[in-house]
Amino acid sequence: MKRLSIVLHTHMPYVEGFGTWPFGEEWLWEAVATSYLPLLDVLDRQPGKVTLSITPVLADQLEAPGALERCLTFLREIRPASHALDEPDYPQLAYSAQRYVEAADALERRGDLIAAFRPHVSWTSAATHAVLPLLATDAGVRLQIETGIASHRARFGAWEGGFWLPECAHAPWIDHLLEEAGVHVTCVDWTNVGVADPRRTEAGIALVPLDRHGIDLVWDHQGYPSHGDYRDTNRLTPHAHQAWAVDGAPYDPERGHARAREDAARFVSDVTEGAVVAFDTELFGHHWHEGVAFLERVLELADVVPVEVAEPAAAPADIPPTSWGTGRDLRTWSAPRAGGLAWAQRRAELTALGAAASPRALRELLALQSSDWAFQIANDSAGEYPRARAEGHLSAFATALRDGSQDELRNLAPNLADWAFVQP
Structure with missing residues (x-):
C-alpha cells in the first residue's frame, strides 16, 4: 500500500458580515455546505490520517455570534427559493437542491463546527492569512504568528508545532520568528529551486517540500476535475446553480462520483511513494463537487499518514523567497x-x-x-x-x-486584547 501525506489547508477570508451576493458571506455559507460538512463526515470515518489546518480568521467566523444561524437561513430559505426558480427548466437540479437540504440537516445536527473539527485539526496558521515575507517588521510577523497560535490553543487545545505558511510563502528571514513562537514544521513549495527532501533551517524549523507532481494531478488545469464526467462549476443557470457536466451534458451524479473513485485509484497509483501533497480544503466539494468522494477513496486505498519529519539535512543557504503562487515567488x-x-x-x-x-x-x-x-x-x-x-x-x-477606539471588529482575533505591538 502506497504511503503518502495529505495536508488540507482550510481558509476563508473574513467575509462574515461583509456583504452578501455576489461577493460576501455567502462564500462562507457555500463552503460550509459543500465542503466543510461533507468533509467532516469523511474525517470522522477516517480519523487521524489527514494533516488539517484551520486558519484563525476562519475559526473566528465560524464562532461569530449569529453566523451559523444565518448560514442555516441561507440553506433552508434562500437556496431552496433560488432552486425553485430554475428547476422547471433544469430538472437535474433536484439533486443539487437535495444536497442543500442535507447540509442544513447536518449543520443543525452538528451545531458547533469548531467542536466538530476539534478532533481533526493539528496545524494552525497566521491570524488572517498574511503573506509573511511581505510584512515590514518582525513585530508584524510576530503579531500574525503568535495571534494564530494563541487562537489555535484556545479553540483546539494542544499544539505540537505544525504551522501552515499562508500561500505557502516562505523566506529565510522569517525562520527565527517561527522558531521563537514554537513552530517545528511547515510546508514549502520548492519546485523551482530543485530541493525535494525535507530540510532543517539554522533556526531549527523543518521545511517539508511539497510534491508538485502529486498536487498537479489534481490541481492543474488539465487535472482530474477537468474530466467531462464531473460537474461544471463555471457554467451556471440564471440563478447561479450548476446543472451541467464539464462535457456539456446534464449533470449525472452517478457518473461524476464513479469517475471520482476511478481517479482516486489512478492518483494512488501515480503519486510518488512518500509524497507530501497539499490542497486548499475548499477544493473538495466547493470547487470540485465530487472531490470529497475522491478524497475518501484515496484515504481507503493508500496509507495516508500525518506529516512526519525524520532528522533532515540542513537547508541550503541561498533559497530565495518562495510560494505556491504564480512563478513560485511573491509576485502574485x-x-x-x-x-x-x-x-x-x-x-x-x-x-x-x-x-x-x-x-x-x-x-x-x-x-x-x-x-x-x-x-x-x-x-x-x-x-x-x-x-x-x-x-x-x-x-x-x-x-x-x-x-483610540476600543470597540471590537466583529469576532476577529478575540484573543488580541493583551497584545503589545512594539519592536523589541
Missing part, C-alpha cells in the same frame, strides 16, 4: 497587478509600530493584511469587492489609531 501579491496593496499594508504596519495601537486598530491592521484581497485584485476574480474591503479596513485602521 506584490506585483503591479495587485494594485500596490502590499505597500499600503506595510505603511499601515509601520504606522502602528510603537503607536500604542488599540486592539481595534490592530484588528483592522490584521484584516488589511489578509492575502486574499491582493490575490483577488491581481486575478480580477471578485470585482471591486477586495479593493473596497482593503480600503475600508485601511480607513478604519486610521480612524481607530487616531481616536
Whole structure:
C-alpha cells in the first residue's frame, strides 16, 4: 500500500458580515455546505490520517455570534427559493437542491463546527492569512504568528508545532520568528529551486517540500476535475446553480462520483511513494463537487499518514523567497497587478509600530493584511469587492489609531486584547 501525506489547508477570508451576493458571506455559507460538512463526515470515518489546518480568521467566523444561524437561513430559505426558480427548466437540479437540504440537516445536527473539527485539526496558521515575507517588521510577523497560535490553543487545545505558511510563502528571514513562537514544521513549495527532501533551517524549523507532481494531478488545469464526467462549476443557470457536466451534458451524479473513485485509484497509483501533497480544503466539494468522494477513496486505498519529519539535512543557504503562487515567488501579491496593496499594508504596519495601537486598530491592521484581497485584485476574480474591503479596513485602521477606539471588529482575533505591538 502506497504511503503518502495529505495536508488540507482550510481558509476563508473574513467575509462574515461583509456583504452578501455576489461577493460576501455567502462564500462562507457555500463552503460550509459543500465542503466543510461533507468533509467532516469523511474525517470522522477516517480519523487521524489527514494533516488539517484551520486558519484563525476562519475559526473566528465560524464562532461569530449569529453566523451559523444565518448560514442555516441561507440553506433552508434562500437556496431552496433560488432552486425553485430554475428547476422547471433544469430538472437535474433536484439533486443539487437535495444536497442543500442535507447540509442544513447536518449543520443543525452538528451545531458547533469548531467542536466538530476539534478532533481533526493539528496545524494552525497566521491570524488572517498574511503573506509573511511581505510584512515590514518582525513585530508584524510576530503579531500574525503568535495571534494564530494563541487562537489555535484556545479553540483546539494542544499544539505540537505544525504551522501552515499562508500561500505557502516562505523566506529565510522569517525562520527565527517561527522558531521563537514554537513552530517545528511547515510546508514549502520548492519546485523551482530543485530541493525535494525535507530540510532543517539554522533556526531549527523543518521545511517539508511539497510534491508538485502529486498536487498537479489534481490541481492543474488539465487535472482530474477537468474530466467531462464531473460537474461544471463555471457554467451556471440564471440563478447561479450548476446543472451541467464539464462535457456539456446534464449533470449525472452517478457518473461524476464513479469517475471520482476511478481517479482516486489512478492518483494512488501515480503519486510518488512518500509524497507530501497539499490542497486548499475548499477544493473538495466547493470547487470540485465530487472531490470529497475522491478524497475518501484515496484515504481507503493508500496509507495516508500525518506529516512526519525524520532528522533532515540542513537547508541550503541561498533559497530565495518562495510560494505556491504564480512563478513560485511573491509576485502574485506584490506585483503591479495587485494594485500596490502590499505597500499600503506595510505603511499601515509601520504606522502602528510603537503607536500604542488599540486592539481595534490592530484588528483592522490584521484584516488589511489578509492575502486574499491582493490575490483577488491581481486575478480580477471578485470585482471591486477586495479593493473596497482593503480600503475600508485601511480607513478604519486610521480612524481607530487616531481616536483610540476600543470597540471590537466583529469576532476577529478575540484573543488580541493583551497584545503589545512594539519592536523589541
